[in-house]
Amino acid sequence: MRKTVLLLLFSGVITALSAQQLLVKSISKQTFSESGGYFYPKFSPDGSFLLLTSANYAGLKQAFLANQQVRELSSDPGAGYNAQLSFDGSTILYTKIELVNRLRHNSLYSVSLATGDKKQLTAPARDQIAPAFAAGKPVYVKSKSLQRPGVAASELKPLVTIEDRKMVVYSSSGRKVLDPVGNDASYIWPSFSPDGTKLLFTVAGRGTYITTADGKNPVALGKLNAPVWLNAGWVIGMNDLDDGGRVVESTLWAVSVNGKIRQQLTASDQGIFMYPAASVDGRRIAFNSDRGGIYLMEIQ
Numbered sequence: 001m002r003k004t005v006l007l008l009l010f011s012g013v014i015t016a017l018s019a020q021q022l023l024v025k026s027i028s029k030q031t032f033s034e035s036g037g038y039f040y041p042k043f044s045p046d047g048s049f050l051l052l053t054s055a056n057y058a059g060l061k062q063a064f065l066a067n068q069q070v071r072e073l074s075s076d077p078g079a080g081y082n083a084q085l086s087f088d089g090s091t092i093l094y095t096k097i098e099l100v101n102r103l104r105h106n107s108l109y110s111v112s113l114a115t116g117d118k119k120q121l122t123a124p125a126r127d128q129i130a131p132a133f134a135a136g137k138p139v140y141v142k143s144k145s146l147q148r149p150g151v152a153a154s155e156l157k158p159l160v161t162i163e164d165r166k167m168v169v170y171s172s173s174g175r176k177v178l179d180p181v182g183n184d185a186s187y188i189w190p191s192f193s194p195d196g197t198k199l200l201f202t203v204a205g206r207g208t209y210i211t212t213a214d215g216k217n218p219v220a221l222g223k224l225n226a227p228v229w230l231n232a233g234w235v236i237g238m239n240d241l242d243d244g245g246r247v248v249e250s251t252l253w254a255v256s257v258n259g260k261i262r263q264q265l266t267a268s269d270q271g272i273f274m275y276p277a278a279s280v281d282g283r284r285i286a287f288n289s290d291r292g293g294i295y296l297m298e299i300q
Contacts, residue, residue: 021263022234022254023300027270030294032063034070037292040080040275045089047279050286052294053080060094062113063294073111074118086133090114093121093131093138100124108140130161146170158213160190160199167201167215178215181206193229198257200227200235208237210257221255222262226275231282233257236265238274238287247290250274252297265297 032038038052038061050063052070057080062071073079078097085092092111097104105124108131111117121138122129130141135155139148144163148156158171160178165186167178179185181203190201192213199215202208208224211217221227224237233256240250250272252265265285266273272290279285285297 020256020261022230022265024265025298025300027266027295027297030063030065030068030296032068032070032294034061038063038294039288039292041277041286041288041294042083042085043277043279043284043286044085045087045280047281047284048089050277050294051080051083051085051092053083055292057081060092060111065296073113073116074109076109078106079109082130084131084133086136088136091133091138093133093140095129095131096124098124108138110138128163130159132159141168141170144168144175146175158192158196160192162187162190167199169215180211180215180218181209189225189227191227191229193232193257195232200229202227208235208255210235210259219257219259221259224253224255228276228278230254230278230285234282236276236278236285238276240274247272247274250290252276252285252287265299 037055039055040053042051049065052061052063053059058077060074060079060083062073076096079094083092083094090113094109096107096109105126106129107120107124108122108129110119110121127143132139134151137151139151141161153172156172158169160167160169167187167190169176169178186204188202188204192199197213199211199213208221208227209218223239225240227235227237230236234254236254238250239253240247242248249268251268252273254263254265273287276285276287287295
């Protein structure tokens with residue numbers, strides 16, 4: 001009887017632990033119509049296509065997952081860095097990089113996916129630009145100021161960006177600098193959770209953290225580079241190693257938002273996998289290899 005009880009208890013523990021893990025159902029390499037390296041994938045809101053770019057963020061392409069066709073949206077330098085999709089998936093915002101009098105300048109463009117029409121929204125300037133959408137319209141941070149043409153303050157959702165190595169949140173309440181861990185921390189890869197209640201970010205040389213939306217109560221997740229939200233309970237990222245010049249190993253990991261569960265999603269002998277992106281429904285993860293191959297992971 002005692003053995004039976006212990007067996008039932010042990011089975012219950014195993015079941016509970018299994019319920020706390022993600023199940024990797026499949027990993028497949030995409031065979032797009034155009035050859036060449038693709039990097040830094042980003043899902044469309046409906047999950048029908050990916051935004052892809054080159055290793056140095058030059059150009060921007062739309063890759064359809066159903067038929068593997070690829071469409072060029074822009075060939076501009078820098079177009080793939082922090083490109084943003086509207087909530088309905090109809091418009092893309094991207095930043096173009098160009099040299100003016102031998103100095104780097106940035107300008108903001110929008111592209112209609114229905115027509116392919118491209119529109120310049122800002123003139124080239126030395127300032128960095130952080131684009132976003134609010135109420136279906138383009139907004140952007142420039143010169144440490146949020147520009148919101150045609151958008152009321154009440155329609156804004158908090159936007160987090162990096163300025164002078166610090167996190168800065170722009171919202172209807174104004175501009176606020178966040179420094180959750182202090183000690184001259186240098187922040188990268190910030191993002192709000194899908195429900196807007198938590199903030200995810202990495203501190204260079206110290207690891208990744210989650211805090212409340214106002215930057216309080218930091219929870220350490222350990223090393224997890226290029227982190228993104230999978231859903232309200234999990235974040236995903238990469239554990240990469242380099243030799244000082246190139247990445248020699250990189251695996252994908254998932255970590256629970258409380259930092260208590262770490263799960264390896266890919267093995268080192270499968271390939272060098274980096275820069276994961278999650279679909280809106282949290283059921284698929286897209287990522288690239290070090291050679292520019294694009295992969296899809298189905299999870300449960």
